[in-house]
Amino acid sequence: MPTSAASAREILTGLHDVMASRAAAQVKLNKVVKIIAEAMRSEVCSIYLLRDGVLELFATVGLNQSAVHVTKLGMGEGLVGTIAKQVSVLNLAEAANHPEYAYRPETGEELFHSFAGVPIVRRERAIGVLSVQHAEPRAYDEIEIEALQTVAMVLSELIANAGLADQAASASEIARDQGSARLAGLRLVTGMAAGVAVFHQPRVTIEHTVAEDTEAERHRVYSAFGKMREQIDSMTSGAEFGTAGEHHDILETYKMFAYDEGWSRRINEAIDSGLTAEAAIERVRQRMQMRMRDIDDPLLQERMHDLDDLSNRLLRIVSGQLGTAAQMGLRGDAILVARNLGPAELLEYDRRRLKGVILEEGSLTAHVTIVARAMGIPMLGRVRGIRQAVSEGDEILLDGSEGAAFVRPTSAVEEAFTAKLAVSQKQRAEFAALRDLPAITADGTRVTVMVNAGLRDDAAAIHLVGADGIGLFRTEFQFLVSAALPRRESQQRLYRSVLESAGDKPVIFRTLDVGGDKALPYLQSGDGDDQEENPAMGWRALRLALDRDGLLKAQARALLEAAAGRQLNIMFPMVSEPWEFDAAREIVEQQKNWLAERRKLLPSRISYGAMLEVPALAETLDLLLPKIDFLSIGTNDLTQFLFAADRAHPKLAERYDWLSPAILRFLARIVRQASAAGVPVGVCGEMGGRTLEAMALIGLGIERFSITPVAVGPIKAMIRSLDRSALLPVMEQLLATPPSDMRGTLSRWAEDNGIFIG
Known part of the structure; x- marks a missing residue:
């Protein structure tokens, strides 16, 4: 052997x-x-x-x-x-x-x-x-x-x-006789788009695999590496998002792989075995893809996708087949089709022509998804067999909200899509008209509608959609897209720029929520066993931050310095017991005192809040409420903990309804207790971004929401059509004697009372 x-x-x-x-x-x-x-x-x-x-x-x-x-x-x-x-x-x-x-x-x-x-x-x-x-x-x-x-x-x-x-057979040959098709996938970035299928890159066909001259093949690879690194350097310095912030961190991670010596060494070893430069690159890529199938960690999978992307780039350079769809230029409205994309490659495309993206792989936390979301490009992922079902030039209708792509659509499908798009555009125009109007119910109750954000550019959404501020800034995004632990100075620059973009509107910063299902490869537990059976309920969020208090200290200092002269709103995630809030608040106060001793300018006021995601906290609210300035209910985690049901499990995703009496009664109890203590309570989570659910929450007494920016228009429209005083007794009666179909009952009440549900 x-x-x-x-x-x-x-x-x-x-x-x-x-x-x-x-x-x-x-x-x-x-x-x-x-x-x-x-x-x-x-x-x-x-x-x-x-x-x-x-x-x-x-x-x-x-x-x-x-x-x-x-x-x-x-x-x-x-x-x-x-x-x-x-x-x-x-x-x-x-x-x-x-x-x-x-x-x-x-x-x-x-x-x-x-x-x-x-x-x-x-x-x-x-x-x-x-x-x-x-x-x-x-x-x-x-x-x-x-x-x-x-x-x-x-x-x-x-x-x-x-x-x-x-x-x-090529994708074109397979697809030619398949007729119209509906392909389902994972909604990565919502929106609707139409265009012709453009393959991101045709796979380079390797014609010669056995090397005649090993040293000559090695020289070809060295030369290709040099050209590839020049391209990456050019992209990282010229990206449209500038040279600071999370997008830059993503590209820097990409650049790190381009300079990875281990990768180039493995290609050299393949050349030593007698392969040509092209065959050696492909051989290493195949080995990498096979190993990637066994990786469960989504962050590590994303890093492997970056390497796959770079392998494609290197292979094109060494073979002289340089044409990607981006480099050749898009001639019309295009729906990009690819196995996966690196973030740098997406940035190469003409924004005026690129209407949507369909990936065979992809994930909600992938680097390219974060960039696409910032660019406003609808994206569908996990569309299995897309490159076999679609041929170059096929017409595609992409419905991101439905999680579907219609390939070679029939005239009936096209008409339905066009009608839905027209309604969507009309509704967007109507929502845009509400941008500068306050979210006030028909009977005069002011409801605060804020947005969730996580990137520097997300702050601009406040003004674009007419939101009241940022009710949840996910500070972990900066950590998730960085190759190494972000320095305090980098965190400070991000937080300051977000506050400046928000202007006089409030921003609530949630401290670091990583660990568990949002693992960072540069942050290990230290016990040698980082595989958690139940990551959502594991070593994460505030638990991790209190164990690794150096992280929270650095973040607290960055927030205090960034908010100098302004009000600072800090919210701690996944608080399970009041002592955890006390410990986290004490760390922030220590950093404030440290800065005060050095005569540094401090925030004009610090407002402390907690997220109620763990049901246990509801049993000690009487102890917590006197200590906090506001309370936010994280409905995503709270729901899965209440029902002991993984929200990501496909068989359970639709089983437990947010309008279940169990959820609504639980929330009503929290609202009553917080109201009696004079503590403002709000909802940040997907539940608050759905019109019918938001209506029910208002009926429970919720008057503050933090939701995705695209949901602001529909939620405002619902609020302005709602008579809150008429809803309150209805909700009280429904909770006392729940109907068998709570959702249906609320839907009928909304329809009978002219409430906009959409």
């Missing part, structure tokens, strides 16, 4: 000689399996090729020769079919124990226990499988699997050039 790059190169040299010969393709493959078997000291080596939609045993050493061209497996059938269908590796000490094992008596394979197989890939689709087997039950070493994968890459070239296997 190969134990170093040198022995791997020996295998490839043998394959190169075979490929260069004038022998028939069958003769070549017969020689190939012998070379691999000898090099890996394997008793069996076999090649299966996809022909007419089935995997045919095309060459073997070790199995019965009479089975060649006779044994056939469908895609997904047996071990070989599973590898091809999933485009993944199987490494088994006992093949027969695998649930997909399918015995073929004509092969004589019952003599062999262990099995390892890798897909032979062309255009990201399997066109065959390369496998080895041993009589001895054993798992194969990683170096053996990597050698097989490297050989499979070289075989792909031989097989494609000889026309031995079914061609790997």
